[in-house]
Amino acid sequence: NAGVTQTPKFRILKIGQSMTLQCAQDMNHNYMYWYRQDPGMGLKLIYYSVGAGITDKGEVPNGYNVSRSTTEDFPLRLELAAPSQTSVYFCASSYNGGSNQPQHFGDGTRLSIL
Amino acid sequence: AQKVTQAQTEISVVEKEDVTLDCVYETRDTTYYLFWYKQPPSGELVFLIRRNSFDEQNEISGRYSWNFQKSTSSFNFTITASQVVDSAVYFCALSEAGYSTLTFGKGTMLLVSP
Numbered sequence: 408n409a410g411v412t413q414t415p416k417f418r419i420l421k422i423g424q425s426m427t428l429q430c431a432q433d434m435n436h437n438y439m440y441w442y443r444q445d446p447g448m449g450l451k452l453i454y455y456s457v458g459a460g461i462t463d464k465g466e467v468p469n470g471y472n473v474s475r476s477t478t479e480d481f482p483l484r485l486e487l488a489a490p491s492q493t494s495v496y497f498c499a500s501s502y503n504g505g506s507n508q509p510q511h512f513g514d515g516t517r518l519s520i521l
Numbered sequence: 522a523q524k525v526t527q528a529q530t531e532i533s534v535v536e537k538e539d540v541t542l543d544c545v546y547e548t549r550d551t552t553y554y555l556f557w558y559k560q561p562p563s564g565e566l567v568f569l570i571r572r573n574s575f576d577e578q579n580e581i582s583g584r585y586s587w588n589f590q591k592s593t594s595s596f597n598f599t600i601t602a603s604q605v606v607d608s609a610v611y612f613c614a615l616s617e618a619g620y621s622t623l624t625f626g627k628g629t630m631l632l633v634s635p
Contacts, residue, residue: 440623509556
Protein backbone atom coordinates (compact mmCIF):
# COMPACT_ATOMS: atom_id res chain seq x y z
CA ASN A 408 0.00 0.00 0.00
CA ALA A 409 2.44 2.68 -1.18
CA GLY A 410 -0.18 5.39 -1.81
CA VAL A 411 1.56 8.70 -2.55
CA THR A 412 5.36 8.54 -2.52
CA GLN A 413 7.56 11.62 -2.38
CA THR A 414 11.29 11.75 -2.87
CA PRO A 415 13.57 12.99 -1.48
CA LYS A 416 12.44 13.41 2.12
CA PHE A 417 15.03 16.08 2.86
CA ARG A 418 17.19 18.28 0.71
CA ILE A 419 19.42 21.30 1.13
CA LEU A 420 20.00 23.51 -1.89
CA LYS A 421 22.14 26.51 -2.52
CA ILE A 422 20.56 29.69 -3.85
CA GLY A 423 20.24 29.49 -7.62
CA GLN A 424 20.39 25.72 -7.85
CA SER A 425 17.61 23.74 -9.43
CA MET A 426 15.98 20.50 -8.45
CA THR A 427 12.98 18.32 -9.03
CA LEU A 428 10.76 16.99 -6.28
CA GLN A 429 9.33 13.66 -7.27
CA CYS A 430 5.81 12.46 -6.57
CA ALA A 431 4.26 9.17 -7.59
CA GLN A 432 0.95 7.55 -6.73
CA ASP A 433 -0.19 4.01 -7.34
CA MET A 434 -3.90 4.47 -6.68
CA ASN A 435 -4.82 5.30 -10.28
CA HIS A 436 -5.91 8.75 -9.19
CA ASN A 437 -6.57 11.30 -11.88
CA TYR A 438 -6.01 14.41 -9.81
CA MET A 439 -2.71 15.37 -8.25
CA TYR A 440 -1.64 18.42 -6.27
CA TRP A 441 1.42 20.16 -4.91
CA TYR A 442 1.25 22.19 -1.71
CA ARG A 443 3.80 24.00 0.36
CA GLN A 444 3.53 24.31 4.11
CA ASP A 445 5.21 27.18 5.89
CA PRO A 446 5.25 27.41 9.69
CA GLY A 447 1.95 28.68 11.03
CA MET A 448 0.56 29.25 7.54
CA GLY A 449 -1.28 26.06 6.68
CA LEU A 450 -0.97 24.55 3.22
CA LYS A 451 -1.01 26.59 0.06
CA LEU A 452 -1.64 25.12 -3.36
CA ILE A 453 1.20 25.51 -5.87
CA TYR A 454 -0.01 23.56 -8.90
CA TYR A 455 -2.46 20.82 -9.63
CA SER A 456 -3.27 18.43 -12.46
CA VAL A 457 -6.56 16.90 -13.50
CA GLY A 458 -4.95 14.23 -15.65
CA ALA A 459 -1.96 13.41 -17.79
CA GLY A 460 -0.96 16.38 -19.91
CA ILE A 461 -3.12 18.90 -18.01
CA THR A 462 -1.84 21.19 -15.30
CA ASP A 463 -3.02 24.41 -13.73
CA LYS A 464 -1.73 27.04 -11.33
CA GLY A 465 -2.74 27.21 -7.73
CA GLU A 466 -2.39 30.05 -5.26
CA VAL A 467 1.43 30.29 -5.18
CA PRO A 468 2.88 29.05 -8.52
CA ASN A 469 5.72 31.54 -8.99
CA GLY A 470 9.14 29.96 -9.06
CA TYR A 471 7.84 26.48 -9.79
CA ASN A 472 7.02 24.34 -12.78
CA VAL A 473 5.22 21.05 -13.15
CA SER A 474 4.56 18.44 -15.78
CA ARG A 475 2.26 15.42 -15.92
CA SER A 476 3.30 12.98 -18.58
CA THR A 477 1.76 9.95 -16.87
CA THR A 478 -1.13 9.37 -14.52
CA GLU A 479 1.24 8.14 -11.83
CA ASP A 480 3.85 10.90 -11.70
CA PHE A 481 3.66 14.61 -10.98
CA PRO A 482 7.11 16.16 -10.49
CA LEU A 483 7.61 19.69 -9.20
CA ARG A 484 10.60 21.64 -10.46
CA LEU A 485 12.39 24.56 -8.87
CA GLU A 486 14.49 26.30 -11.50
CA LEU A 487 16.35 28.95 -9.48
CA ALA A 488 16.06 28.16 -5.82
CA ALA A 489 15.49 31.12 -3.53
CA PRO A 490 15.44 31.30 0.28
CA SER A 491 11.70 32.04 0.13
CA GLN A 492 11.19 28.53 -1.20
CA THR A 493 12.41 26.96 2.01
CA SER A 494 9.38 24.97 3.06
CA VAL A 495 7.85 21.54 3.43
CA TYR A 496 6.31 20.35 0.19
CA PHE A 497 3.42 17.94 0.05
CA CYS A 498 2.10 16.06 -2.91
CA ALA A 499 -1.47 14.74 -2.84
CA SER A 500 -3.86 12.88 -5.08
CA SER A 501 -7.56 12.21 -5.31
CA TYR A 502 -9.62 9.84 -7.40
CA ASN A 503 -11.71 12.05 -9.62
CA GLY A 504 -10.96 15.44 -8.16
CA GLY A 505 -14.51 16.07 -7.15
CA SER A 506 -14.89 18.56 -4.40
CA ASN A 507 -16.18 15.81 -2.15
CA GLN A 508 -13.13 13.61 -2.58
CA PRO A 509 -10.55 13.56 0.20
CA GLN A 510 -7.01 14.08 -0.91
CA HIS A 511 -4.36 11.55 0.04
CA PHE A 512 -1.03 13.04 0.96
CA GLY A 513 2.56 11.91 0.72
CA ASP A 514 4.90 12.23 3.67
CA GLY A 515 6.38 15.48 2.46
CA THR A 516 9.75 16.81 1.33
CA ARG A 517 11.56 19.20 3.65
CA LEU A 518 13.54 21.64 1.52
CA SER A 519 16.02 24.21 2.77
CA ILE A 520 17.55 26.85 0.53
CA LEU A 521 20.76 28.36 1.90
CA ALA B 522 -13.61 33.71 -2.37
CA GLN B 523 -13.41 30.88 0.07
CA LYS B 524 -11.64 31.15 3.39
CA VAL B 525 -11.07 28.96 6.42
CA THR B 526 -10.23 30.42 9.81
CA GLN B 527 -8.82 28.45 12.71
CA ALA B 528 -8.47 31.09 15.33
CA GLN B 529 -6.79 28.85 17.90
CA THR B 530 -3.12 28.70 17.09
CA GLU B 531 -2.18 26.37 19.93
CA ILE B 532 -4.10 24.55 22.64
CA SER B 533 -2.58 22.76 25.61
CA VAL B 534 -4.55 20.28 27.68
CA VAL B 535 -3.87 17.56 30.17
CA GLU B 536 -4.66 14.00 29.26
CA LYS B 537 -8.33 13.00 29.68
CA GLU B 538 -9.56 16.54 29.20
CA ASP B 539 -12.06 17.24 26.44
CA VAL B 540 -10.97 19.75 23.83
CA THR B 541 -12.73 21.50 20.96
CA LEU B 542 -10.97 22.84 17.89
CA ASP B 543 -12.79 25.62 16.12
CA CYS B 544 -13.18 26.07 12.39
CA VAL B 545 -15.06 28.90 10.71
CA TYR B 546 -15.40 29.07 6.97
CA GLU B 547 -16.52 31.50 4.30
CA THR B 548 -17.97 30.57 0.94
CA ARG B 549 -20.54 31.93 -1.48
CA ASP B 550 -21.50 28.48 -2.69
CA THR B 551 -24.46 26.59 -1.37
CA THR B 552 -22.76 23.29 -2.11
CA TYR B 553 -19.40 22.71 -0.52
CA TYR B 554 -17.42 20.19 1.47
CA LEU B 555 -15.53 20.49 4.70
CA PHE B 556 -12.64 18.34 5.83
CA TRP B 557 -10.46 17.80 8.85
CA TYR B 558 -6.90 16.53 8.58
CA LYS B 559 -4.46 15.55 11.32
CA GLN B 560 -0.72 16.15 11.09
CA PRO B 561 1.11 14.29 13.86
CA PRO B 562 4.71 15.18 14.81
CA SER B 563 5.96 12.70 12.20
CA GLY B 564 4.67 15.13 9.58
CA GLU B 565 2.27 13.22 7.38
CA LEU B 566 -1.27 14.45 6.77
CA VAL B 567 -4.06 12.10 7.71
CA PHE B 568 -7.62 12.52 6.49
CA LEU B 569 -10.14 12.42 9.34
CA ILE B 570 -13.55 13.38 8.04
CA ARG B 571 -15.51 14.90 5.19
CA ARG B 572 -18.87 16.63 5.52
CA ASN B 573 -21.05 18.08 2.76
CA SER B 574 -23.04 21.26 3.12
CA PHE B 575 -26.39 19.49 2.98
CA ASP B 576 -25.69 17.20 5.90
CA GLU B 577 -25.73 19.00 9.21
CA GLN B 578 -25.89 15.89 11.31
CA ASN B 579 -23.21 15.70 13.89
CA GLU B 580 -20.84 12.79 13.56
CA ILE B 581 -19.11 10.74 16.17
CA SER B 582 -16.23 8.36 15.66
CA GLY B 583 -14.91 6.93 18.87
CA ARG B 584 -13.50 9.82 20.90
CA TYR B 585 -13.84 12.21 17.96
CA SER B 586 -16.95 14.19 17.15
CA TRP B 587 -17.75 16.94 14.72
CA ASN B 588 -20.36 19.68 14.99
CA PHE B 589 -21.39 21.31 11.71
CA GLN B 590 -23.55 24.42 11.95
CA LYS B 591 -24.37 26.26 8.75
CA SER B 592 -26.00 29.08 10.65
CA THR B 593 -22.64 30.05 12.12
CA SER B 594 -20.49 28.69 9.27
CA SER B 595 -18.64 26.50 11.69
CA PHE B 596 -17.36 22.95 11.63
CA ASN B 597 -15.88 22.28 15.05
CA PHE B 598 -14.00 19.20 16.12
CA THR B 599 -14.12 17.79 19.65
CA ILE B 600 -11.81 15.20 21.14
CA THR B 601 -13.22 13.56 24.24
CA ALA B 602 -10.88 12.25 26.91
CA SER B 603 -7.79 13.42 25.06
CA GLN B 604 -4.69 11.26 24.91
CA VAL B 605 -1.04 12.07 24.36
CA VAL B 606 -1.29 10.46 20.92
CA ASP B 607 -3.77 13.16 19.95
CA SER B 608 -0.96 15.70 20.01
CA ALA B 609 -0.79 17.02 16.46
CA VAL B 610 -1.62 19.93 14.23
CA TYR B 611 -5.19 19.76 13.01
CA PHE B 612 -6.28 21.41 9.79
CA CYS B 613 -9.75 22.30 8.66
CA ALA B 614 -10.24 22.63 4.89
CA LEU B 615 -12.96 23.66 2.46
CA SER B 616 -13.74 22.66 -1.11
CA GLU B 617 -16.44 24.31 -3.20
CA ALA B 618 -18.58 22.30 -5.60
CA GLY B 619 -17.04 22.10 -9.02
CA TYR B 620 -13.57 22.73 -7.72
CA SER B 621 -11.15 20.00 -6.80
CA THR B 622 -8.81 22.20 -4.81
CA LEU B 623 -8.80 22.59 -1.05
CA THR B 624 -8.46 25.77 0.95
CA PHE B 625 -6.83 25.07 4.29
CA GLY B 626 -6.95 26.92 7.56
CA LYS B 627 -3.66 27.71 9.26
CA GLY B 628 -4.06 24.81 11.64
CA THR B 629 -4.35 24.38 15.39
CA MET B 630 -1.55 22.72 17.29
CA LEU B 631 -2.88 20.52 20.07
CA LEU B 632 -0.52 19.53 22.85
CA VAL B 633 -1.75 16.85 25.22
CA SER B 634 0.44 16.34 28.23
CA PRO B 635 0.35 13.30 30.50
